[in-house]
Amino acid sequence: MMTQTWEQMRIVLNDRTLLGISLGSWAVFLGLLVGLALLFRILMAVAKVRSRRLADRSELPLHDYLCQILDHTWPISIVALAAYLAQTLVDFRGSIDPTAVAVGDTIRALSLIVLFLQAGRWGMGLIDEGLTHGFRFANFSESAARTAHGVVRFFALAGLWGIILILILGSFGVEITPLLAGLGVGGIAVAFALQQILGDIFCSVAIVLDKPFEVGDFIITGDHMGVVEFIGVKTTRVRSLGGEQIVFPNSDLIGSRVRNYKRMAERRVTFGFGVRYDTPADILQRIPEEVRETIESLDQVRFDRAHFAKFGDSSLDFEVVYYVLSPDYNQYMDLQQSINLSLMRRMESLGVEFAFPSRSLYVEQSAGRSQVSGFTGTSS
Template sequence: MAARTSAHWDDIIARCIDKTHGVFLLIISLYASASIVGAEGRAIELLYKFFVVAVFFQAALWGNEILGYGLSRYLSRRYGQTENTNFDALSTYSVINITAKFVLWTVLFLLLLDNLGVNITALVTGLGIGGIAIALAVQNILGDIFASLTIVMDKPFEVGDYIVVGDKSGTVEAVGLKTSRVRALSGEQLIFPNKMLVESEIQNFKRMQQRRVEFGFKVDYESPVEAIEKIPGVVAEIVQAQENIKFDRSHLARLGDTALEFTAVYTVLSTEYNAYMDIQQKINFAVIRALSELGASFSYPTPSVIIQNAQVAQGSKMFTKGVDRIVPDAAH
């Protein structure tokens, strides 16, 4: 019946009822019967202790079930249906589940001892001091574990995303408790401590919605002025002729020291890197062909030796399309 409704509270109640232990019901019945008939003495005291133990034990079972349901519900909402859950992230979620259950059982156990008349002050103090000592001893490991929780909860990346961290890049294969594994394009597996990933700047290319591209080229100053004036318009036509792109601009950007520098900007309406490279290759070929037809030429470094009075000058003059640099001879 609970499965046929959209509410969730009845699912929790149904699961708790299913996990209700028969021994708990038996002890409850015995204690209730003894109380009704007015039992006294040692027997009722013993039944009361059994009753307290049964109540706390059953509360722990119900708490386990509620925590498990909450975790599965969270996974379902985060990743979709349970069968499509990202199981590579479950190691971190299992730690959350185990930790929460451990805390639950510890608290209930201390409360049980307190209800049974045991002085738990010294025990709690000892647990606190022991916990601090353990935390200091394994602080690096705990730092990576908490970092893994941050990655899973905050989701700066997921399994299958292509990320760049510093000078390393690759596809995320797994997010573990202490480390995350990334498969590089060259084939090797990169292993990053989770704490380092949380503290680093991460580029996530999987979440790129579109790719903005800016490319440029240099034209010789000796090219015809008429051809230079036509280049921005020609490049704009070339870019706009491509499919799956959005043209932005094309200009003579600056008068460089050695050449005229042109830039063009467009947006590829796809995240696929190969699609971007195919488009850029077509544009490059078309620009080369167009500059050839216009009579303009690309700028490139050119060495030149200046001869004076039929003799080599004292210095060898090296220049690149307008920039002279005197290289002194080794000996005069």
């Protein structure tokens, strides 16, 4: 009785069709689909746990790459792989019914598209992991790695998805060779039309490789200055001291002189001051030593020289050079302020007055008439 029931059911499933395919074939297809999907899901869960343990215990990057592949796997991709294998085993395309062939082709095409997109997602994860390990191996600083990551990732992803697109077209029977030839000819025309944009793109590669500046550096180029916030494929964005964002084409920065103050190891400072012309010579001789003592009493500075440099129009001028052992601008200004205040106190103790622009008039009596002559100098 049971045997007759199964036989009748088999006959019914084989005789009745849906979209040109017997219900029996559909049942086998769905059974394979569910079974394979569950099997792949279980295998992936086990592999994810084991690979994570291996990655935590080992320093080899291979386990990290495997974790990236498993973490970037879509659940729909497991279903697509199961559907592709199931339709191959059932062989919908072997039917003489055109509808059945179309259904088989559709299942195969949709499965391949999902699988190719999954391959692209795996590639993205491997690229990110590879860049992280590569920059670490090359001893890139954190700011340099951020600078290079965006540009290198853009070109890597462009190449990856270009290959994925070619594979998808090839799987659908599209002739790739004429397409590539057409793209080559068209690419030349596009290159001429977009040469400025392409120039900026290649300049971004030069910035990444040569590293004249990085994200976080304070730079000056031309009349503009600020902190580098972002280095993109086409432009670099700088936050100015006034708060606004300045956007530079990469080609402009490569073609101009850039002063990078973040790379400064120490700051050379030159300043001067003038005293009155009526200052005695022995006091003038003591002033450079007073300046030396003032600067050497401070931390984070290195004294270089102090000299009575020249006779100015209205003052006796001194020139001082010292080094701040830090690139920080605020620290430099604090030190310069301390030096200025200390020099004022020392000059007061010596009885020396700082000069300011003035003009003295001398009136002479000559042959019964008055003659006025001028002298530019310190008033007395």
